[in-house]
Amino acid sequence: MFMLLKGHYNKIEPASGAIIMACGIFLIGAVEAFPILDVIYGKYLAFFLLVAWVIIYKDLSIQFFHRDFLIPFIQNPVNSFVIGTWIAGVSVLCNVFLRYFPEILLLTQAMAIFNTFLWLFFLANCIYNFKQLLFDHKDYPVHGAILLSTVGTQSIIILLNNVFFQFPVYFSEAIIILGLIFYLAGISLLFNRYVRHHNWTLADDWANTNCIIHGALSITGLAIVTTNTFTPGFITYFWVLVFGLLISVEAVEVVRAIKRIKLYGWNKAIFTYHVTQWSRNFTFGMFYTFTLVMQENPFYPIAGFLYNLQRTFMDYWAWVTLLAILWEIAIFMKARMTTLYHEKLISHKTTR
Known part of the structure; x- marks a missing residue:
């Protein structure tokens, strides 16, 4: 493969695209609950996100x-799925x-086209790995x-519909169903x-990425309410399903955190950074x-009791989302400072 390079380069976690995903989704969703962050500092935060x-x-x-x-990355049937973070990012x-x-729409559209070609490569990779x-x-x-x-697939149909125009329903449905x-x-x-096999423990083998069990359905729901596909009745039941999975999976996460604290102490269990936490x-x-886009889309009327449940939950969930980020x-900054400190120590010792 003549295109492949050799030599030194700055190694980076392949899943680092999740940093952009996590910070970016806050700026197009939960930030609306914090007008100061949105109206006054929103453009500055968006610029910092661009720099990152x-x-x-x-x-x-x-x-x-x-x-x-x-070569090792592509040959790994699980790790190579993290290309999805690059696309979603x-x-x-x-x-x-x-x-x-909004004034740089042409640049945004160019990025969307490039991202679509990257997704086509990722699509072939997904089919082969599955x-x-x-x-x-x-x-x-x-x-x-x-x-x-x-996540990568649904992010593409959301992107294309938002950046260009409302695609035909059958096209959007086909991508969402895929x-x-x-x-x-x-x-x-x-x-x-995790169910058929029992040779694993919650503390050590339940991965941070398992929260995507509900996250992948959340972005599917966002794709549906962005493209006006499927029926209002379907999306109501779908939201309830995702809400139930969110509560269930995060309850498992709480139990896992408690077990890890007992086994490894607070620092390793809670205060240690890993890129997958994003x-x-x-x-x-x-x-x-x-939930926000579902409520704002008149194509999807919501029963009064469900709307009230959503609004009450979102009032608290906005704070959970902000505090989590x-x-x-x-802990990312803590990890970076620790790494830089150790590198400085090593450099000092080698120059003595």
């Missing part, structure tokens, strides 16, 4: 074309641009990252991993955004 995107995606792009990264950033910088996992490596230890197949097929394939693999922030923000930024 440039830094992260520059390193991701350079790393992608290095032989020692690309660009999709979310484009929607942030639409909200705060074949591997469903038929050739049935007992491979999967986790929620495989559901990024759904995402749901990926979801069902992923859930069957997770069921096999997936939780993304799923929290995505559920808020799904501030927490993640704090």
